[in-house]
Amino acid sequence: MSQPVESPQGAQRKLESVVKSIRDYGENPSAFLAVNEGNEHFEGSGQGFITYRRAGGYFIQFGGVFAPKEQQRTLLDEFGRYARSQRRKIVGIQLQQTDVELFAAAGFTVNQVGSSYSVHLPEFTLRGTRFMKLRNKISRAKRSGLEVRELPYDEDVRNRIGEIDRHWLRSKGKHVKEIEFLVGQMGGPAQEYRRLFVGLIEDRPVAYISYSPAYGSRPGWLHDLSRRLPDVMPGVMEAINAAAIERFTEERAEWLHFGFTPFTGLDPECEVPGNSALTGKFMRLLAQKGGSVYPAATQLAYKEKWGPHSVLPEYLAFQGGASFGAIWQVLRVTKSI
Incomplete structure (x- = not known):
């Protein structure tokens, strides 16, 4: 069955709703990337949304949960049920420190994946x-x-x-x-x-x-x-x-x-209890030798020359445990490979 085509007025209202949620609940400095064309937005029973893309057997979720603090767990659980109905698992990318407790409590395995600079x-x-x-x-x-x-x-x-x-x-x-x-x-x-x-x-x-x-x-x-x-x-x-x-x-x-640069600023003190040791080792390997995957060193050099006042860790979260298949799909959906 073909999907109904959204009218220009409906698309504009949807964009305004997403931007309002980013403005109201978007703690992530990169949150506005959620409006990129090609993204999908999941809305649950309350306020706010979750943005994601499909890749293989995964929903690659971006930037955390854009919703009131007290509704974030409910929305994340609803998104989890939707993912299961689609026979997919969730991988969260570019999560902030403020997201870590939420995702860990929901059963995700969380690892540092890089840092952001401001x-x-x-x-x-x-x-x-x-x-x-x-x-x-x-x-x-x-x-x-x-x-x-x-x-x-x-x-x-x-x-x-x-x-x-x-x-x-x-x-x-x-x-x-x-x-x-x-x-x-x-x-x-x-x-x-x-x-x-x-x-x-x-x-x-x-x-x-x-x-x-x-x-x-x-x-x-x-x-x-x-x-x-x-x-x-x-x-x-x-x-x-x-x-x-x-x-x-x-x-x-x-x-x-x-913004975010993967494989930079990795610090054992920033890791989360219950993280995947193997994933952490893989991230450190990419930090040392992953220039062909992502130009992290070049990006970092440009950002550091401005003397950033804030360097914050960012995280990757795996539903159902870490896997290289999930990391591969993240690289694939971002066209890093």
Whole structure:
């Protein structure tokens, strides 16, 4: 039987409901990624939702449970029953410390999978010897004629930065796919909530960074999708981000989040009682030798150069016990392999 097609009005109401739940209950700085096209949203008997994608025999759940604290366990249990009715198991990815107790109490095996990095904007400064190299890179980019503008993502801009996307993907190699699910998107119904900063040379876009809103106890912006032309000079991305930081600071935003990087900041003290020792060993192996799976070292170097004020562990949760099959499906749904 074919599924009914949702009307544009119905889709807009659904988006507004999801965004409201993220705003009200989304403690995860990356929570806005839940609105990505291709995600599904499970709503139970109460308020809020759970976002997920299907992969093999699993529901890959993203970012925890977006619901009032007192309703989270009920919603998670309802989602578990739905998964069983579909003959699937749940794997939760990019869970926060605040989610760990909830998932562990519901019988999940929980392991640290990486860390997230954030800058507190009222404290942030590029002054001092620590940031001398960063300042120099930004200065060189500006001297080359770089101009940074915040632009609307209209048809003209979409067409102009499309060249960046095409060259960026081509430079990654013939068989490389764009990573999905744990990174944001450009365009679509949720674009109105995002902000786009573009670097231009002689009015030609050469790089851009998209920022998504962040809510919860550390509100601000998430440094999300970023791309540049392969032959652009060093310092362009840093100059774009510095311009965005200046704008956000003027607007009195509290935090700039650089988001989640898997296989980084792994710490035995952050592990949860009842975790899978074998999974922990596998994560540490990926941290050392997993560059071909995910460019964690490159991402970490970029994030650390901004002197993050907060580094928090993030977790992976397995329903019914850890398995390499579940980890494989997480890598598959994110197109990391």
